[in-house]
Amino acid sequence: MITYQTGFAALADPTRRKVFERIAAHPTSVGELAAELPVSRPAVSQHLKVLKQAGLVNDTARGTRRVYSINPEGVAMLRDYLDLFWRRSLANFKTAAEETFHDRDNQPN
Amino acid sequence: MITYQTGFAALADPTRRKVFERIAAHPTSVGELAAELPVSRPAVSQHLKVLKQAGLVNDTARGTRRVYSINPEGVAMLRDYLDLFWRRSLANFKTAAEETFHDRDNQPN
DNA sequence: ACGAACGGTAAGTTACTGCTTACTTAAACG
């Protein structure tokens, strides 16, 4: 199942985020990623597994290679989560400011 | 410093995300959070420290209490990161589809 | 059919993270 948990945990690791960003630049194979990064190929494989289970990437068999690309749905899900709480916090600021305004004559603070 | 690293890592822990969400609902004190969650008060304190260093929350002294609220800037930063890669992946899909279209006569596949 | 290329999996090690209890600090208030 794709959850906020798996999504944010996937992006919490710096190496894995680099993998994610390279794939976002253009679809990439496992070996190509491993060549660009300072970790072994199995490490990249493990990171890709985590990213895939988080719903952040897709993979396609392409001969003996396996090409990974970004899954926009998972990315959008996390973005929308953050956007929700961003908007909510702005709304809270607004009402808090209004209450302070209304109370300013009664409550000298 | 506020980074993607600290931000995503902060939201990767389920308890910490609950803390974040409660604060987003309305500014809350440490003790109040601890009363609502299945962890000790020091644990909540430690989570709040991580969230604050990640730039996701602010705190204000309020007598002996300390009230935490959401920091919209940090939340927006993470949202914008995800939005960028979301848009980028959609653009990639589009160009990939166009290339497939152009090649359809030459490359039977 | 065989070898090479590519990639996933297993097992083990090291480092970090989240929790607890115990202690310290700071503000309010009689």
Next chain:
DNA sequence: CGTTTAAGTAAGCAGTAACTTACCGTTCGT
């Protein structure tokens, strides 16, 4: 002032996470 209330800090422990090397399975080319 001393006590109470609230919260941050320290130390220690258990679980997890990110690597490594070694191994196994598939697909392509000759």
